[in-house]
Amino acid sequence: MDESVFFSIRLSLQVAAVATALIVLTGLPVAYMLARKDFRGREVLDVICTIPLVLPPTVTGYYLIILFGRNGFIGKYLYALTGWSIMFTWYAAVLASYVVALPLLIKIARAAMESVDRSLVNASYTLGHSELSTALRVILPLAKRGIVAGTVLSFARAMGEFGATLMLAGNLPGKTDTMPLAIYSLAGSGEWSQAHGMVLLLTLLSGIFLYIANRYSRRII
Amino acid sequence: MDESVFFSIRLSLQVAAVATALIVLTGLPVAYMLARKDFRGREVLDVICTIPLVLPPTVTGYYLIILFGRNGFIGKYLYALTGWSIMFTWYAAVLASYVVALPLLIKIARAAMESVDRSLVNASYTLGHSELSTALRVILPLAKRGIVAGTVLSFARAMGEFGATLMLAGNLPGKTDTMPLAIYSLAGSGEWSQAHGMVLLLTLLSGIFLYIANRYSRRII
Amino acid sequence: MGLQVRLKKKLNGFSLDSDWETGNELTVLFGFSGAGKSMTLQLIAGLLEPDEGRVVLEGTVYYDSATGVDVPPQSRPFGYVFQDLALFPHMTVIGNIIYGAPAVPKHDKMDRARDMVRSFKLAGLEDRYPHEISGGQRQRVAFARALIRQPRALLLDEPFSALDHPLRLGMRQFLRELRTDFNIPVVLVTHDLSEALMLADTMIVYSHGRIMQKGAPDAVMNNPVNDEVKLLVGSSAPEL
Amino acid sequence: MGLQVRLKKKLNGFSLDSDWETGNELTVLFGFSGAGKSMTLQLIAGLLEPDEGRVVLEGTVYYDSATGVDVPPQSRPFGYVFQDLALFPHMTVIGNIIYGAPAVPKHDKMDRARDMVRSFKLAGLEDRYPHEISGGQRQRVAFARALIRQPRALLLDEPFSALDHPLRLGMRQFLRELRTDFNIPVVLVTHDLSEALMLADTMIVYSHGRIMQKGAPDAVMNNPVNDEVKLLVGSSAPEL
Amino acid sequence: AQAESKELTVSAAISLKNAFEEIGRLYQAEQGVKVIFNVGASGDLLRQIAGGAPADVFASAAQKDMDEADRQGLIVSATRTDMAVNSVVLIVPAGAKTSVKSFGGLSAAAVKRIAIGNPKTVPAGRYAEEVFNYYRLLPAIRDKLVFAENVRQVLDYVSRGEVDAGVVYATDAAARPEEAKIAATAPEVSHKPVIYPIAVVKGTKNETPARAFIAFVMSPEGQKILHKYGFRTGK
Numbered sequence A, B: 001m002d003e004s005v006f007f008s009i010r011l012s013l014q015v016a017a018v019a020t021a022l023i024v025l026t027g028l029p030v031a032y033m034l035a036r037k038d039f040r041g042r043e044v045l046d047v048i049c050t051i052p053l054v055l056p057p058t059v060t061g062y063y064l065i066i067l068f069g070r071n072g073f074i075g076k077y078l079y080a081l082t083g084w085s086i087m088f089t090w091y092a093a094v095l096a097s098y099v100v101a102l103p104l105l106i107k108i109a110r111a112a113m114e115s116v117d118r119s120l121v122n123a124s125y126t127l128g129h130s131e132l133s134t135a136l137r138v139i140l141p142l143a144k145r146g147i148v149a150g151t152v153l154s155f156a157r158a159m160g161e162f163g164a165t166l167m168l169a170g171n172l173p174g175k176t177d178t179m180p181l182a183i184y185s186l187a188g189s190g191e192w193s194q195a196h197g198m199v200l201l202l203t204l205l206s207g208i209f210l211y212i213a214n215r216y217s218r219r220i221i
Numbered sequence C, D: 001m002g003l004q005v006r007l008k009k010k011l012n013g014f015s016l017d018s019d020w021e022t023g024n025e026l027t028v029l030f031g032f033s034g035a036g037k038s039m040t041l042q043l044i045a046g047l048l049e050p051d052e053g054r055v056v057l058e059g060t061v062y063y064d065s066a067t068g069v070d071v072p073p074q075s076r077p078f079g080y081v082f083q084d085l086a087l088f089p090h091m092t093v094i095g096n097i098i099y100g101a102p103a104v105p106k107h108d109k110m111d112r113a114r115d116m117v118r119s120f121k122l123a124g125l126e127d128r129y130p131h132e133i134s135g136g137q138r139q140r141v142a143f144a145r146a147l148i149r150q151p152r153a154l155l156l157d158e159p160f161s162a163l164d165h166p167l168r169l170g171m172r173q174f175l176r177e178l179r180t181d182f183n184i185p186v187v188l189v190t191h192d193l194s195e196a197l198m199l200a201d202t203m204i205v206y207s208h209g210r211i212m213q214k215g216a217p218d219a220v221m222n223n224p225v226n227d228e229v230k231l232l233v234g235s236s237a238p239e240l
Numbered sequence E: 001a002q003a004e005s006k007e008l009t010v011s012a013a014i015s016l017k018n019a020f021e022e023i024g025r026l027y028q029a030e031q032g033v034k035v036i037f038n039v040g041a042s043g044d045l046l047r048q049i050a051g052g053a054p055a056d057v058f059a060s061a062a063q064k065d066m067d068e069a070d071r072q073g074l075i076v077s078a079t080r081t082d083m084a085v086n087s088v089v090l091i092v093p094a095g096a097k098t099s100v101k102s103f104g105g106l107s108a109a110a111v112k113r114i115a116i117g118n119p120k121t122v123p124a125g126r127y128a129e130e131v132f133n134y135y136r137l138l139p140a141i142r143d144k145l146v147f148a149e150n151v152r153q154v155l156d157y158v159s160r161g162e163v164d165a166g167v168v169y170a171t172d173a174a175a176r177p178e179e180a181k182i183a184a185t186a187p188e189v190s191h192k193p194v195i196y197p198i199a200v201v202k203g204t205k206n207e208t209p210a211r212a213f214i215a216f217v218m219s220p221e222g223q224k225i226l227h228k229y230g231f232r233t234g235k
């Protein structure tokens, strides 16, 4: 196999894995808040979390540049302090995937957590378990199917993330060209047989990943 | 407001609404099968349903052209029989949104349906309710939070669908230019202030829709 | 005719093997906790598949491992009150009850449901959801839901365990009337000896998945076949 | 010291108003189905907030509407057996029991859990999930789970309703020993008069959210204050 | 403008959008045929036509895509015409501190990042590469290159100051004079001419108005409009 193809595969998996890990880590607490806390602006927060799904990824990418670019609202302070900018690095691909795929996990995990039987949560409390312990050992496991589905979808979405990544991470061969970017390049330049091959590879690879995730999640329930 | 903006809004809502309706109608039975039937290739079907999420939408669009274009594998028979081709019609936008957003509903609804308490399903059967009646009156309502979340996500994804739509439906002002396409055209020709306005509009509109969906779904549970 | 039951089932170390029949009378399944009473009802209703056996009601075969007949639970005409009730949390009390009558014509449904509400003393609770009523009230809803479609046999898994004494007496009376009105086989699981004595035509004593003894309740009471049964039925009077 | 309870709560047309206290003894809440017994326990445990009232255990105030004290349920030291059990479906029998001892040191946990399994006759079922055991077995798991952390008071909502007679006797005996060993207040909801007579130091009779009578069980038995109570405790012998 | 309720669908490279919309208005006023523009990347437009999209006219930003269309028999070869020429320019952020004044200046150490279109997919990227080769810059700046997926993205990078310089068409640079300024224009000899070809799509039911539209683009009126938007016209 072509070395650059190999690089793209590795990069894609790496970006998707890191983004998904971050999504799970940060998304679950948000989903928990949305599901079980009653605070002002809860539904507004929910909507805000969903918005990146509505925007064409390229637009999301553009706004991310405005925020995190070297001269962006946040990015400029980062740059002033550290001389480092996220633009055109693989971290940018992670950021883009993160933003674009996060809504999936949050919405799904919220729905699953809301469906957990109230009386089991109460039972946990009366047994002396703190809210955190109850969240981790009762709500999370009982919402597991939803959380797994959300994680799988986020991972898939991150694997396929393209538009926003393109904007933020650029397409630096051997640096930030994830599989979707590579596919796009191949297809766009009419190298269809290679493009098909790459699509097949991405599909297969994702398929295997999704299949394992499905199987595994089923077994541990 | 500009008439063409108004048109884009109407078209986007129309496309997203029709696509979401089709997604719910066809996705729920598939989700039900995946959740409750044990058949060979079940997990493979699940994976196939998820694949469109992994592919860059433009690539999905290429493949849709290969399938449904006037010269496509399926499209050419359709054209031979009816003289009609889906390309460059708003139906194509619906088709593109449908394919791209369907996985969301299927995965989420499946997880929600699998979480429904087995003993309630059994209770329904012993009361003489058929499988269909049980599915509609017990499983569906009890999986509602998940189904609503899946529907909302699908709608949002359909509203924002861009890459595949561009390929299949073209970008015809007054015919197929949904809001994301209009944004693309505006940004592409440097009309940034208008593009920002349109993005704001899309965001607001989707936000309002999502908010209403959240509120409404919460009330009827 | 009545109900004929022959069932064998091995599950995870537990093995059930029971064989009995009953006419249009009330049979009490009595026995130790974990003896296989609920499992027997599940097998009859078709919620669990026997390894081997036969279920026949009024001459109709609903399950027969020999001929491969296996009618799905939704086509078996049993009214089943589950030990854990299994009320639908998204339906009100009246909604749950009406749901039990899928084949009853629309205009009849409401009338019957109102009858049920009256018989089971649930008036005023019609629009509550299951989590908004008491344990005993839930138990009555489950009973009403199983009864409204006028099943051709009743499977009752401890349907009175959460009721107060007067209510329990009333319900027993109701069940007796029901039996004479409908003339169907009733299988009742209970741990309450006085209940068994009062209601049973036949009493079947279960232990470890086997039938220890079968007979009229006072016959069982007075002549327990072994120490186990003696232990089980031995102390009916309140002891201090 | 013991447990002092004063509770007022209006919910959807039902109104509860009860006020009682008990020492380190066993108090039976007795009454009609839907009278407010389970609600009383929920209010004590902090799962429902009273409109007004006070909950004090061993001098510690857990709830007081006057001073605004409201300790969350996870910090109240009650062992609570729910009427509908509420076992965790994703944990095994032993997992459920161990989950009941969050503050117990690791090495103790397993020992205690094994004790519980023995006391509640659950040996052999340790690795089963709740849906793989019988109703009576589930009830015992719920009891064991509530007891393992050695709570400072017990709230038991019909914990024996699904047990066979010998087992019930054993459990009653176990509960009596428990009380002398631990010397804590125990509040027991039951519909079984013989159980109340055998176990109760004090019996509190509920009706429609109010306390009708309070006293030693035989005092209540022999001198019911009104017809309602008479009806409730009137017929303790098995009738035919 | 009566009787004919015909519509003409023109698939045009997105860089032609503004100019073509103006031409379309005039054409409609004169001929009474409504023109609808389907704008996108030339390659995507080609794929749509290959898939049977009902386009009547194809206007590409590069000969390559038109050649491909021709090869696949998708256009009426006889109608193929070169309608406009664009220039390749080097742009820098309007407020840039690094003073790049020529292509040669790109090799300076102060220039960290240079955005060009992806040479594989974006014609402007190929031209940029040719210019770099012409100046023998490529080895020195290869590691500074950022590939964008279209020219507009290059413009975005430059105008937001995310890169120090970028290569785009003169027409693009004209769209955002406040944010990106032209530092140098590549000499014509440094790259293949940037020619925009146009042709009638084969099999169209609107061949007559399609030909008329092309004629209108080639007319002095049409060429004047193209010129106004920064294209070079005439010979």
Ligand SMILES: Nc1ncnc2c1ncn2[C@@H]1O[C@H](COP(=O)(O)OP(=O)(O)OP(=O)(O)O)[C@@H](O)[C@H]1O
Pocket: C011, C012, C014, C031, C032, C033, C034, C035, C036, C037, C038, C039, C040, C083, D125, D131, D132, D133, D134, D135, D136, D137, D162, D164
């Ligand atoms: N799914 C299962 N897997 C393994 N064992 C099971 C399963 N379901 C039930 N059992 C076992 O089968 C035996 C019989 O269970 P069953 O529920 O029929 O008891 P029961 O007679 O109804 O008892 P109880 O009076 O306590 O309700 C029990 O020992 C139980 O542990």
Ligand SMILES: Nc1ncnc2c1ncn2[C@@H]1O[C@H](COP(=O)(O)OP(=O)(O)OP(=O)(O)O)[C@@H](O)[C@H]1O
Pocket: C125, C131, C132, C133, C134, C135, C136, C137, C162, C164, D011, D012, D014, D031, D032, D033, D034, D035, D036, D037, D038, D039, D040, D083
């Ligand atoms: N969430 C609620 N909303 C409205 N009413 C409720 C709610 N929960 C309980 N009730 C009502 O309050 C009354 C007392 O309920 P509770 O569960 O305390 O009864 P109980 O004495 O435990 O009865 P049982 O012996 O049947 O379990 C009942 O009439 C019930 O219908």
Ligand SMILES: [Mg+2]
Pocket: C037, C038, C039, C083, C157, D134, D135, D136
């Ligand atoms: Mg049982």
Ligand SMILES: [Mg+2]
Pocket: C134, C135, C136, D037, D038, D039, D083, D157
């Ligand atoms: Mg109760």
